[in-house]
Amino acid sequence: MLQTISVLIENKAGALLRVTAVLASRGYNIESLTVARTCDPELSRMTITVNAEEKLRVRIIAQMNKLINVVEAVDLTESPSSVRELVLLRLESATLCGRILEIASPVQARLAGPARNGFVIEATGSPADLDSWIRSFPGDTAVEITRSGGVAVPLEPRILPTPRPVATGAGRALAEPVLTA
Amino acid sequence: MTGAQILLECLAHEGVDCMFGYPGGVTLPLYDAIRDHQIRHVLVRHEQNAVFAAEGYARATGRVGVCCATSGPGATNLVTGLVDALMDSIPLVAITGQVSQALIGTDAFQEADTFSITRPATKHNYIVTSLKDLPRTIHEAFYLAASGRPGPVLVDIPKDIFLARGAYEPLTTIDLPGYSVRMEGDGVQISRAAEAIRAAKRPVIYAGGGIILGNATPELRDYVALSGAPAVCTLMGLGAIPTEHPQFISMPGMHGSYAANMAITDCDLLIALGVRFDDRVTGKLERFAPHARIIHVDIDPGEIGKNRVADIPLQGHAKTVIAQLNAELRAGGPVTPNAPWQRQVDDWKAEHPYDRAHAEHEIRPQHLMDEIDRLSAGEAIVCSDVGQHQMWAAQLLRFNEPRLWINSGGLGSMGFGLPSAIGAQYARPDKLVFAICGDGGFQMSIPELATIASLALPIKMIVMNNGYLGMVRQWQTLFYNNRLSSVELDCFPDVEKLAGAYGIKGRVVRDPAELAAALEDAIKEPGPFLLDVRVSPDANVYPMVPSGGAINEMVLGELTGARK
Numbered sequence: 001m002l003q004t005i006s007v008l009i010e011n012k013a014g015a016l017l018r019v020t021a022v023l024a025s026r027g028y029n030i031e032s033l034t035v036a037r038t039c040d041p042e043l044s045r046m047t048i049t050v051n052a053e054e055k056l057r058v059r060i061i062a063q064m065n066k067l068i069n070v071v072e073a074v075d076l077t078e079s080p081s082s083v084r085e086l087v088l089l090r091l092e093s094a095t096l097c098g099r100i101l102e103i104a105s106p107v108q109a110r111l112a113g114p115a116r117n118g119f120v121i122e123a124t125g126s127p128a129d130l131d132s133w134i135r136s137f138p139g140d141t142a143v144e145i146t147r148s149g150g151v152a153v154p155l156e157p158r159i160l161p162t163p164r165p166v167a168t169g170a171g172r173a174l175a176e177p178v179l180t181a
Numbered sequence: 182m183t184g185a186q187i188l189l190e191c192l193a194h195e196g197v198d199c200m201f202g203y204p205g206g207v208t209l210p211l212y213d214a215i216r217d218h219q220i221r222h223v224l225v226r227h228e229q230n231a232v233f234a235a236e237g238y239a240r241a242t243g244r245v246g247v248c249c250a251t252s253g254p255g256a257t258n259l260v261t262g263l264v265d266a267l268m269d270s271i272p273l274v275a276i277t278g279q280v281s282q283a284l285i286g287t288d289a290f291q292e293a294d295t296f297s298i299t300r301p302a303t304k305h306n307y308i309v310t311s312l313k314d315l316p317r318t319i320h321e322a323f324y325l326a327a328s329g330r331p332g333p334v335l336v337d338i339p340k341d342i343f344l345a346r347g348a349y350e351p352l353t354t355i356d357l358p359g360y361s362v363r364m365e366g367d368g369v370q371i372s373r374a375a376e377a378i379r380a381a382k383r384p385v386i387y388a389g390g391g392i393i394l395g396n397a398t399p400e401l402r403d404y405v406a407l408s409g410a411p412a413v414c415t416l417m418g419l420g421a422i423p424t425e426h427p428q429f430i431s432m433p434g435m436h437g438s439y440a441a442n443m444a445i446t447d448c449d450l451l452i453a454l455g456v457r458f459d460d461r462v463t464g465k466l467e468r469f470a471p472h473a474r475i476i477h478v479d480i481d482p483g484e485i486g487k488n489r490v491a492d493i494p495l496q497g498h499a500k501t502v503i504a505q506l507n508a509e510l511r512a513g514g515p516v517t518p519n520a521p522w523q524r525q526v527d528d529w530k531a532e533h534p535y536d537r538a539h540a541e542h543e544i545r546p547q548h549l550m551d552e553i554d555r556l557s558a559g560e561a562i563v564c565s566d567v568g569q570h571q572m573w574a575a576q577l578l579r580f581n582e583p584r585l586w587i588n589s590g591g592l593g594s595m596g597f598g599l600p601s602a603i604g605a606q607y608a609r610p611d612k613l614v615f616a617i618c619g620d621g622g623f624q625m626s627i628p629e630l631a632t633i634a635s636l637a638l639p640i641k642m643i644v645m646n647n648g649y650l651g652m653v654r655q656w657q658t659l660f661y662n663n664r665l666s667s668v669e670l671d672c673f674p675d676v677e678k679l680a681g682a683y684g685i686k687g688r689v690v691r692d693p694a695e696l697a698a699a700l701e702d703a704i705k706e707p708g709p710f711l712l713d714v715r716v717s718p719d720a721n722v723y724p725m726v727p728s729g730g731a732i733n734e735m736v737l738g739e740l741t742g743a744r745k
Contacts, residue, residue, distance in 0.1 A: 171327030
């Protein structure tokens, strides 16, 4: 079972790379990644799906939270959250298209529009439901699939850390000891 | 004003009085502007030494060290020093030039992707893409470097930004929504910590670099007095407790004291203050302080529980948290130290003190450290390189105050000693500064003799010359059946001629009977002095915890050691 990490980051050049590098530099592959702006244009929300055991995941999230551009990284694996994913399928047969749309599944699937020599179906659902939906296709189905990766939202309201602005030069007072001769 | 002038104004606003650097093509506008500015530029002879010198400056004063390099090779030469500062949490701001934005990505002359190369080498880094962002970026860089867990911050500035013209409007605040610094420790955890301290039968204080960085020495010393517990300081924490303090049992870990390693192994409460349970301290982690509950105070929440689960985690600034702890302990009446535990620790201390014997036929490294210690008396700044001499210095030199012992701990960068002494002596002209190097590390730093001579910095350069890369040789001897491979440094320059070539004084000393006078003469010399001390070639550093072993299983010396 894969795990979900949700990261709220500043919408700045290089921020995405800093977050993904926390995983990459430890040799961990990212199973899926989505990122887009939130209501606040200064911030973006990332959803990262990984396969990392808990102890390591705790460390990875701590490292992400250390990043200056990260407002908050949280593990949604154990906490209540809603995870959805979008799948786009391109098929060349109208019959097949009909058969796929008739499969009973919690997945929401509908015809998105025509393609050259065929059709595009869009489907949304939880990543696991989409997996089993795709597995239930007739064996000879020739389709091209693009998946968005999961997007997640926690079900409980969260209080975000809100650091206050600091005066320029504030670091100086923090760092400097009183020197003795 | 030009971008270069605006940059200098921002640096001045941050209290910068000097920067260590090396100019180049894209930083020409900056070097032109610096001629007319009060900030002084110290020209080193290699960019790596600019960042080491800035580290020496920062470590000796607590202020943010500043270094500067040009694009491409200038910037890539900074990388080792940036990682060094990252590992030891040293506040630095590095300014690098970049090719003009129109040329970025075209493989332009002296172009390197500095932003990407230095991302994992810094606490945070920036590339400035518009002049209006420059002041905010510089002020953020200084705040990030100095606050929280300090570290290096790099600002990459394209040449067109240095040249662009605009008005400088001083910035009064900076806003970093993803960065907050927690100073105070959680009240509930403070109470729990105080209870645990009262209940402990065999406590040990384990204090590290966080005490020095956080200027928490007075609070720590208060706490040591209040609790009566034995205390160790890590390599990065030496000086936080005076070496001769009766409760001080020196450094723990691979080359730590017998008493420190035994006390940690037997303790029932380990009060970890600004430390990160480094592998060179813990040895085999599962057997480090196996009977102890852990109180872990650290400003970086990422450190707490990283290597060892903390029973009482206390995120906050060492100075604030220890003061809170002291107040809580005082409020509850005096802590009664456990006399049998104190006696046990004193016994360990007496049983196997560090070897400091002298010999008549050769200068033992311990003899050299003893003589340096006699002249320093715990008051001099000692900048060390990396290797055997570093361990002997850490074991045998006294440090009465913080910020006197300057060395590359986490990264272990050879070539650190001499340039860091440049920064330290520049910052503290009032202090006696020793640079103690091995013959290996010294040869990595020889170009800086020019900087030292040019600035007439009265650094006392002591080469502990054993003709080997001693620490690597020690491991080859002990763990590779004495099959020595590429560790013999069979050519070393004549230091009288070498120093003389730079117009400074140098001398070789081989005779143990002449050592004391040679060092005294070096100190009497008003300018720099290079002393090449020929020591026993085959001495090993003991105690030694073999890599991966538990720290109570020390090899104590040749007679009981693996070589017998």
